[in-house]
Amino acid sequence: MGHRSHPDAVTAIAALADTNRRSVYEFVLAAAAPVSRDDVAGALGMVRGTAAFHLDRLAREELLTVSYRRLTGRSGPGSGRPTKLYAPTVREVSVSLPQRHYDLAAELLAAAVDESARSGEPVQETLSHAAAQAGRAIGAEGALEDSLARYGYQPVREDDGSIIMRNCPFHRISKTHTATVCGMNLDLLAAATDVAGQSGSTAVLDPAPGRCCVRILPPPD
Template sequence: MKARTESDSVSAVAALADSSRRGVYEYILEADGPVSRDDVAGALGMVRGTAAFHLDRLAREELLTVSYRRLTGRSGPGSGRPTKLYAPAVREVSVSLPQRHYDLAAELLAAAVENSHRTGTPVEESLRRVAAEAGNSIGKDADSLEQALEKYGFKPETEEDGSIVLQNCPFHRLSQRHTATICGLNLDLLSAVTGKTGPEGCTAVLDPAPGRCCVRILPPDRD
């Protein structure tokens, strides 16, 4: 399945901007089980076709799951067609502007704690390891360094000397409260991304400054 992007989340949130469609979604969230188009139409006083339109839009955005079942309890010839039923999807939707990825930071921190408990490795060392592994994975899935940085919301800009500054920190709030931990995580993550996708000799270094990410990516032959 294709990975969900920030644009996908924006589209899903936009689908809920319509008050009628949001009412349909809220009704399904509170239902005891999967519901049909007739259930929604009857409960919300909608024309069945309108209910179907809203339900299918929510399903396309992966906010609802769809299943089919014969409600009569019968099977075989003459039992009628299965009814299309809708239920809430597991998917969570959030949009943050500027783009943030607190979920990624949480996953890395949790993985580091688990690794530390399992192996006896200090948490700080475990965090460096899991951040580097995540960076390698991100780099492996990207066609270029710039693509990887854009995907995770870093907003890269290349300066005259060829170095790349990152105009957005995806972990901004955490970095304000836990600077050493989060900036260290960020450096290990981006060092691995750079090593996987950047030109040979590029390096990621800590270079904090107000209004941007703490990491700068230096071109080859720069210290």
Template sequence: MKDVQADPVSAVAALADPTRRSLYDYVLDADGPVSRDDASEALGLARGTAAFHLDRLAKEGLLDVSYRRLSGRVGPGSGRPTKLYAPAEVEVAFTIPGRQYELAARILAGAVAQSAADGVPINEALRSTAARAGADLEVDGGLEQALDAMGYRPAVEEDGSIVMRNCPFHGLAQSHTAMVCGMNLDLLTAAARVAGVAESRVVLDPAPGRCCVRILPDGD
């Protein structure tokens, strides 16, 4: 199987169709790749209907497609390969507003591993792992676009500063506020540096209803 990235909104919409969801569950439960004939027979669907929905699931990145001659024969007269479907190695998570709890888990796990391996304090390790995560963000389209893709929902205020209207780690921040605010600051500072924004512009400025980080206007 391939590692495929599915667009969560489109994938959730695709799975909202009952027939499509039944086909997806059938492929997930199968012992191996299934054909259109397998699926149509198992679910009592017309072959064309099964083919249409299976191809839609594949288009959304939820199924992988392969081709194989099921007869085992090769050469002239062996027939065309059969189109087969198998679950793609993808997880679909869709939350409103956007959350990044998997990223938080990776940062925290990396900090624990670094602290154990290098003998550095966990807080120091957390700062460095958060900074590495920020430096890895794709900022070619600009810092604001990258932060929006992360779920921060950046908004420019009248004075030119940028506030984050959403914290991607909101649930975690409720119980570990200082840790998550520090992680946000280190992550966004590193992302700003890669985007060519002065690190000094990224500051902690907590306020109710938004992320604790603010990016000051250029020149402040």
């Protein structure tokens, strides 16, 4: 398997949207040592080939690392082929500056994929619903600017009363999937603005270098 230096975050998220594959990933995360296909199949009640399929997909997305080891403890002729083993790999450090929230993006995208599979709605529509739901929860946490700051947006109120976001919590994904992430940000911030009691304020797309693509406009005079 060739190594990719810049794995696509969105395809990795999509890989985890499958319920069975997510169960496989969670089992490997919880394991005390690298696991084999047989380990996963036995623990989760899967056919070995199905377990292998999910494990290899996770490895392709660089969510798991692969190693080979003879489990018999023997070596040399007659010792058998080495067993393929899987272990978690760290894709993100836990703290980053400026603040990022790829975990939130992953939850929204996975929820959108799951809902699309259940309802038959286009993923873009279900993502809009998921982002709005998250925005309502964020807006209900308290004062709008304080709540947005907790999620890494770095809101700044300008002289005209509008609010810009100095940071995009989903920056790395937005570089390659701009329309998807900007739409997600707009739906989230519009819902947060409504719930936070910013009567008459409106979230609009207003992209500019060095900041989030959304601006919150003050109520019209």
